[in-house]
Amino acid sequence: MSRSEEEYRTFVGSRAASLHRTAYLLCGDWHLADDLVQETFVHILRHWRRVQQADNQNAYVNRILINEFKRHWRRYGRLPVHADTDHPEVAVPDVSDEVANRADLLRALLTLPARQRATVVLRYLEGMSERETAAVMRCSQGTVKSQTARALNTLGGCLKPKESPL
Amino acid sequence: MNSPAEQRVGAAFRDLVADQPFTPDVSAIEQRARQARRRRRMVQGGIGAGVVAVGAVTAVVVASSVPSAPARQAQASGSHPATVRASASPRASASPSASAATGQPLVQLAVRVAAEPQPKGNATLVERETTLAGQATVKVWDLYTDDGRYFFSRTESGLPTQVQEDNNQGDGIFAREIAAATYAVTGNLDTAALKMAWAANTSAPPAWLTAQVKNISAGGLQIDNYVWENSEDALTAGAGDPQVRAGVLRLVSMLPGVTITHGTVDGQPTLTLTAGAAELGGPGGAGGSSYQEATTINAQTGIPLKFTGGPAGGPAATTVTWKLTRVNLADIAAGKF
Numbered sequence: 332m333s334r335s336e337e338e339y340r341t342f343v344g345s346r347a348a349s350l351h352r353t354a355y356l357l358c359g360d361w362h363l364a365d366d367l368v369q370e371t372f373v374h375i376l377r378h379w380r381r382v383q384q385a386d387n388q389n390a391y392v393n394r395i396l397i398n399e400f401k402r403h404w405r406r407y408g409r410l411p412v413h414a415d416t417d418h419p420e421v422a423v424p425d426v427s428d429e430v431a432n433r434a435d436l437l438r439a440l441l442t443l444p445a446r447q448r449a450t451v452v453l454r455y456l457e458g459m460s461e462r463e464t465a466a467v468m469r470c471s472q473g474t475v476k477s478q479t480a481r482a483l484n485t486l487g488g489c490l491k492p493k494e495s496p497l
Numbered sequence: 498m499n500s501p502a503e504q505r506v507g508a509a510f511r512d513l514v515a516d517q518p519f520t521p522d523v524s525a526i527e528q529r530a531r532q533a534r535r536r537r538r539m540v541q542g543g544i545g546a547g548v549v550a551v552g553a554v555t556a557v558v559v560a561s562s563v564p565s566a567p568a569r570q571a572q573a574s575g576s577h578p579a580t581v582r583a584s585a586s587p588r589a590s591a592s593p594s595a596s597a598a599t600g601q602p603l604v605q606l607a608v609r610v611a612a613e614p615q616p617k618g619n620a621t622l623v624e625r626e627t628t629l630a631g632q633a634t635v636k637v638w639d640l641y642t643d644d645g646r647y648f649f650s651r652t653e654s655g656l657p658t659q660v661q662e663d664n665n666q667g668d669g670i671f672a673r674e675i676a677a678a679t680y681a682v683t684g685n686l687d688t689a690a691l692k693m694a695w696a697a698n699t700s701a702p703p704a705w706l707t708a709q710v711k712n713i714s715a716g717g718l719q720i721d722n723y724v725w726e727n728s729e730d731a732l733t734a735g736a737g738d739p740q741v742r743a744g745v746l747r748l749v750s751m752l753p754g755v756t757i758t759h760g761t762v763d764g765q766p767t768l769t770l771t772a773g774a775a776e777l778g779g780p781g782g783a784g785g786s787s788y789q790e791a792t793t794i795n796a797q798t799g800i801p802l803k804f805t806g807g808p809a810g811g812p813a814a815t816t817v818t819w820k821l822t823r824v825n826l827a828d829i830a831a832g833k834f
Contacts, residue, residue, distance in 0.1 A: 333699075340523055347521045352514035361517060369529070372521055376530040436509055455499075455507035456514070486506060 339379055343372055349457070350396055356452045357400045359441045367403065371396045390466045393457065397449050397467065404445055436489040447482040450475055524703060528719075531670075531697050532726060532778065602757055602768060602796075603750035610799040611682050611743035618823035619643050621737030622834065624653075628816045630807070641734045642826055645672025660830040667734075670697050674731035678744030686751060687711070693731065693748055694723035716753040717775045724748055725755070725776035729792060732801050737823050742799040752776055759796070762803075766796035 350371060354364035374395050375382050385391040440448060446468070453464045454475070461479075465472045499507065623639040638656055640648040647667035648659040673696040681689035687710045694710075695702040709720040728745045735741025749755055754773020761767060771791040790806040800821070807814030828834055 336699075343521055343523055343526070347519055351517070351519040355514055355517065356510060365519065368519070369521060369526055372523075372526045373529040373533060376526060377533055433509075433513055437513060451506065452510065455503060456510040458507070483502060483506065487502065489509075 335379065338383070339376060342375075342382075346392060347372075350392070353393065353452055353456060354396060354400065356440060356456055357397070357445075357448060358403070359437060363403070367396060367399050370399045374399070387463070387466060389457075390459075390463055393453060393459075393467045394469075400449070401445065436486065439486050439489045443482050443485060447478045447485075450478040451482040451486070454479055524698075525719075527697065528723065528726075601750065603746045606768070606796065606799055607682070607743040607746035607750075609797070610739045610746065613739035613798070615739070616737060616823045618737070618825050620824050620826045620829065621735075622656075622822050622824045622829070623736070624820040626818050630812060630814050640824075640826075640829060641671065641737070643675075643735075643738060645669065645675050645734065647671055647734065648829075654832075656834075657830055657832045660826060669699070671730065671734040673697075674727050675735045675738070675741050678728070678731040678735060678741045678748065679738075681744035681747045682740050686747060689744065690720065690724050690748060690751055693727045694720050696727045696731075713751055714753050716773070721752055721754060721773075721775035722778045725752055725772050732792070732794075736801055736819075736821055739799075746799055758791075760793070762793065767793050767802060768796045769793040 347368065350368045351364055354367040354371075355361055358364055358367060371392070375392065382388060382391060440451075443451070450464060450468060453459045453467055454461070459467070461472045461475045464475045468475065470478075620640055620642040623641065624636065625639055626634050626636050628634045638650050638653050640650075640656055640660070642648075645667055646665045648656060648664060649666055650656045650659050674693065677689055677692035677696050680692060690713065691702050691707060691710050694706060706720055706723070709718045712718065713720055713724075728748045731741055732745045735745075749770060752773075752775075754775045756771045756773070758769040758771065759766070760769060769791050770793075771789065777788055777790065788806070789809040790804065792801055793803040793805075794801050801819065803819075804817040805813035805815065824834055
């Protein structure tokens with residue numbers, strides 16, 4: 332195995348879980364998330380040298396994932412599954428009491444326009460700054476702000492303040 | 498600093514995705530990347546296959562389309578195509594015999610090709626023309642050395658520089674594919690198929706792929722795709738070597754999804770090898786269920802003449818034709834060609 336191959340495999344191992352989580356929140360289906368991440372890694376391998384040389388590797392890789400997601404969206408025009416029918420594992424009471432119902436939140440997330448969804452996933456799951464998110468989304472920071480605000484407004488109904496134990 | 502609402506969203510997101518295991522299939526990723534690169538190079542300039550003394554391809558007359566002989570026999574008897582072949586010829590014999598290939602077009606052709614004398618030179622220069630539907634034809638030059646190195650130039654005059662600078666773009670893969678094809682001429686076909694299927698890698702083949710070799714006649718397996726893709730590469734890179742062509746023919750004869758169409762091109766008999774769904778990666782594979790590709794070879798020499806790819810049942814989206822000459826690498830480097 333060449334050094335480049337070793338580096339690539341190390342990269343895959345270090346980024347797979349994170350990309351998989353992001354992909355799931357983008358598409359709402361673990362199986363499709365598998366495929367999206369696989370395709371993302373294929374793309375990364377084809378352009379491995381460019382990825383290695385990227386100034387912001389994290390942003391570059393997330394950009395590839397989002398492009399894969401958008402390509403799927405364009406091709407099929409809808410999300411593959413419904414959160415309330417294909418994900419029994421999320422339709423359980425939330426253990427953290429932060430969310431009224433996981434299924435409700437996921438459903439609300441999936442009803443967001445793709446751009447808003449990607450924005451809030453990058454901001455709050457990936458923990459990206461507005462500047463980084465803007466770089467990935469190829470838009471201005473102002474657009475990130477507005478997209479985030481609209482998304483939070485939609486998602487807010489699914490969130491409730493933390494309850495105090497009596 | 499995020500607001501409390503933002504913090505709640507972040508926590509909720511993390512909760513939604515917690516504890517979901519995922520292990521990417523690196524082998525599949527690497528194979529898909531190779532497929533994508535191969536198709537891209539086929540279209541844009543990189544890979545080509547060689548044709549010795551073959552003029553422009555003008556037409557292919559379709560006469561019939563049937564499963565390959567080994568596949569037919571395997572389907573009839575329910576046995577492994579290689580087993581059918583083995584019943585007539587020991588798979589590890591020193592050289593394939595003429596009697597072994599009776600009724601098996603690809604194996605029969607492999608016998609004839611393997612008996613050809615080794616051509617002069619140590620490399621094959623390919624003038625490759627690619628036509629995309631509705632677009633202009635592009636001509637590029639590929640240079641394959643017999644030891645698996647590969648040089649590319651968009652102009653004929655640019656090749657010497659590529660060789661002088663040792664800008665080998667073969668990545669060692671062509672060398673391994675050529676070795677696998679050469680092994681297939683006289684070696685055990687199951688072993689050869691595994692070598693060819695895993696030629697893109699330097700590691701040992703995984704157990705799941707090794708297990709598929711014995712069931713290759715069943716079709717629909719990943720190994721079908723791996724053998725097809727890499728055999729096509731080997732036929733490309735080793736077109737000037739009759740041993741490589743013979744080995745590829747024997748390997749392709751193992752694939753149950755490949756169909757053979759008899760025809761003629763400019764008066765010379767041809768065989769068109771059309772890949773089945775499994776050979777292209779299956780309905781969910783890289784090509785998708787609507788993609789089709791085929792390679793036309795000279796029915797007497799096994800030399801590849803043309804590649805076509807595009808929608809199944811529709812006109813070719815990509816057509817590639819080749820013209821090949823044997824050369825010495827030193828002459829190319831010196832600009833003497």
